[in-house]
Amino acid sequence: MNKNIELSFFPFFSGISRDRLAEIEAFSIVQNYEKGATVFESNEPARNLYGLIQGDVDLSILFKEEIITKDIKYEEYISTNIENLEKPIIIEKVKNHDIFGWSALVEPERMTATARCAGDCEIVLIPASDLNQVFNNDPELGYLLSARLNIVIAKRLNSRTKKLVDTWCSLFETERISAV
Numbered sequence: 158m159n160k161n162i163e164l165s166f167f168p169f170f171s172g173i174s175r176d177r178l179a180e181i182e183a184f185s186i187v188q189n190y191e192k193g194a195t196v197f198e199s200n201e202p203a204r205n206l207y208g209l210i211q212g213d214v215d216l217s218i219l220f221k222e223e224i225i226t227k228d229i230k231y232e233e234y235i236s237t238n239i240e241n242l243e244k245p246i247i248i249e250k251v252k253n254h255d256i257f258g259w260s261a262l263v264e265p266e267r268m269t270a271t272a273r274c275a276g277d278c279e280i281v282l283i284p285a286s287d288l289n290q291v292f293n294n295d296p297e298l299g300y301l302l303s304a305r306l307n308i309v310i311a312k313r314l315n316s317r318t319k320k321l322v323d324t325w326c327s328l329f330e331t332e333r334i335s336a337v
Contacts, residue, residue: 162281164188164304167208169256169305177291177298184287189279195257196272196280203261203268212278214251216270218317220244245271246324249316259309261285270313 162182164170170178186257187210190196196207199218224240246268260268262285292299326332 164208166210167254168306169208169254169302169309171300180291181283181288182216185281185283187279187281190274192274192276194274194278196278197268198276199268199271201268203258203266203285205258205284206256206261206288207258207272208256208281208283209251209253210263210279210281211253212280213275214257214278214280215247215273215275216249216251216257217247217273217311218246218270220246237269239258249313249322250275258307259313261304262288262303264305301314 162185164178164182165173165175169180190212196214197203198337199222221242222244223241224242226240236308252270257272258268260266266285292302
């Protein structure tokens with residue numbers, strides 16, 4: 158068992174037997190990240206489930222926009238330029254003892270956001286392949302943590318939707334959007 162890891166502090170792992178936690182802790186790794194460090198990028202292969210022990214992590218998605226500008230020099234000459242703008246939008250702030258990187262446990266196992274440290278961080282990395290093996294050996298545990306993972310996914314989906322609606326309202330100067 159890695160002495161630096163105590164998964165019982167994570168609500169995601171609450172109520173799990175000490176033996177099973179010790180099994181998961183044995184293959185988990187604690188890493189330190191400095192402020193500004195990228196933990197993972199959107200669309201890269203998802204190999205680990207992450208748990209924030211201490212620090213601040215921002216989950217963001219990158220909005221890309223093409224802007225066409227025209228420069229009229231003379232009546233018969235128009236110059237057209239295309240500018241590509243990219244802007245990261247923070248969709249969630251991970252709190253201490255939250256898990257993130259759930260994509261490692263869900264097909265197609267690709268990250269759906271970028272995780273960047275907003276401050277110095279201590280993060281536990283739990284290899285998904287090893288965790289899935291534990292689930293195969295203990296289907297009850299696999300079911301329990303899959304149900305908890307669904308809650309995390311739903312929360313992140315709601316955050317992303319709220320951010321999208323807020324951005325839309327801001328862009329089109331409206332106060333709210335009615336659901337259809």
